Amino acid sequence: MREVTQDKLNIFIVMFFISLIMRIQIPVFTPYAAAFGASSILIGVIISVTSLSNLTGNLIAGPLVDRFGKKLFITLPLFASGGLFIAHGLAGDSMDLLVLHGLNGFALAFLIPAAFTLLSGYAKNSREQGKNIAINGMLSTIASIIAPLLGGQMVVWIGYANTYFFIGTAMIFTATYSVVFLKDRQVTSVIKHKQGSEGGGILSTPNLPIVYLIAFAVMYIHGVLIFEIPYLTVERGLSTFQTGQLFSYMAIGTFITLSFFFINRFSPFLRLMTGLFGMSMTLFALISDLLQLPVLLFMMGVFFGLIMPAMATSITENAPKAVHGRAFGYMSAIFSLGIIVSSSVTGIIRDTVSPYFVAFLIGMIVLTISGYLKGGISLQKVPT
Template sequence: MREATADKLHIFIMMFLISLIMSIQAPIFTPYAAMIGASSILIGIMLSVAQLANLIGNLIAGPLVDRFGKRLFITFPLLVSGSLFIFHGLVANTAELLLLRALNGFSLAFLIPAAMALLSGYAENSRQQGKNMAVNGMLATIASIIAPLIGGKLGVMVGYANSYFVIGAALIITSIYTMFFLKDRQAVTVNRRNQSLGLIQVLTNPGLHVVFLTGFAVMYIHGVIIYEIPYLSVEKGLSTVTTGKLFSFMAIGTFFSLSLFFINRFAPVKRLIFGLFGMCMTLFALINEWTAALSLLLFLMGFFFGVIMPAMATAVTDAVAREGHGRAFGVMSAVYSLGMIFSSFVTGLIREIISPYFIAFLIGMLVLSFVGYMKLRLPRSAHTKVTTLR
């Protein structure tokens, strides 16, 4: 028992380090790419290509992780990603940076599914499973609060290229840590006599339509924020320290909403509607360039993001029987990636013509209208081997 607790602690440490190191680059990449000569459109393409490669890798990762074990697909991608980040600091042109982003997105696609699968093996029941995932979420949020501050400071102190050397070296050290301390262990053997639901059944499940639509809109909005905030350092001459602080305000808002446990007493679809509406209203304020209140607006954006994400997972488990959870969560991850892909590409394409915040606002409100309509249209209990969507 004590050994299992120590092993789980190593997983938490590893996942915290990964979240911290990966988030450090958030305020660095956009100004670095612009410095090399990338236009706003090309930066959007770079971000989209990374997400597309990640999406393809996610589809491949699942069966490989189950066949060859989780530890291998944690240690090796960390080593590869660390090396690729070091090469980020050595690029001579935008074509090389684009290639590195694609390769890095693909390599990291194996990491998170393997890490989450490894962590899930240390739960004896669903309550422990929820607790483990909640602890991981809190650690990831803490990392996302402090990492942009570190990244912004690092960019000012050592420069963008040297910052990537530091990030790469840190990932390689983390990879070495996993070689010595992570154990590929499955504490619970689950008897699955029922076959998982097929992809068509998941996609045609009316209860999941609400989740997938909301997930796409949320990640589209999130992608616009991730693109636009670092661009302030390019357009308005702000330092990366300032943009790092802005990302931290967003992470603090997410942490605050995750701490309000009473919110979980409300039905997940109601939380999805409330959170998406809040994000849309925050976007409306950003359209009007309320830059004086930018820190507050990003705090609110993070707050509503934190309301939505746990509700999304709960809505999936409510809408699909247990044997279909894996496939449903897989599709949901793919929808998240699609939202990020479209937002990065569209934002880079249109930002010289129209505010990306306005397009994100329109998409959010359109999805919100569909979700409200579908909630009214769906019967109170919709069963397709499924439990009710509250």
């Protein structure tokens, strides 16, 4: 038991540092690309290409994680990503950033499904699963609070290029730690072709399409924020440290929600619907300029924290354990798809239509469709 606890602690440590290091670049990348002369449309294209390569990697990663184990697909992507982040600091123009960011997205695509699958294996039931995801979410949120502030300030201290050198080096150190301390305790086996083991079987599982649909809407909204908030650095002349502060408000809200472990007792679907509704209403308040931006981002974080543990729990409850890697791979692919669509649309329409309004519409449409589909599934289960 003590060994299992230590192994789980190592997973939490690795995932915390991954979250911390990756989020350092959130307030850094957009102004860095703009310094090379990249327009808002080109920045949107870069983010979209990165997410597309990430999506492709997610679809490849799932079956490989189920077949060959988790640790391999945690350590190798970390080393690759570290080298690519260092190369960001050596970029000569925006096209270099396009290629490097795209390759990095593909490398990191293998990481998240493997890490979540490894963590899910340490839960005996859905409540413990929810607690593990919540703890990981809290650690990730702490990283979200610290990282944007750190990233914004590092640019002031050492400049853009050296910030990317630091990010890459830190990622390589994390990879080395994972090689030494991370253990792939679960037995891996070749998954035979049977119902539920293939992608089509996963997507035909009654509740999973609803979870994935909500995941798309959530990440679309998240993608709009990731695109728009750093752009304030360019448009309003804010410092990277100030934009980092704005992301930290969102992270604080997420942390508060995740600290309420009793929330995991409620239905995952109820938490997903409530969270998406809250995010959509917060967007409406943002469009209407009803509250200050820091307050609205804090509220967005509160609802985001309600959604993420519920999403992981919904997947482990509805997907067979033997295909958790594929199920989480599809989840990551949907996340990437949401970022692809949001960044592409936002880069094109932001001068004519509010990206927040479009995100609000998508959130409400998905809420309506999800409620309808869930009601249809429930009716099918009622005996006639």
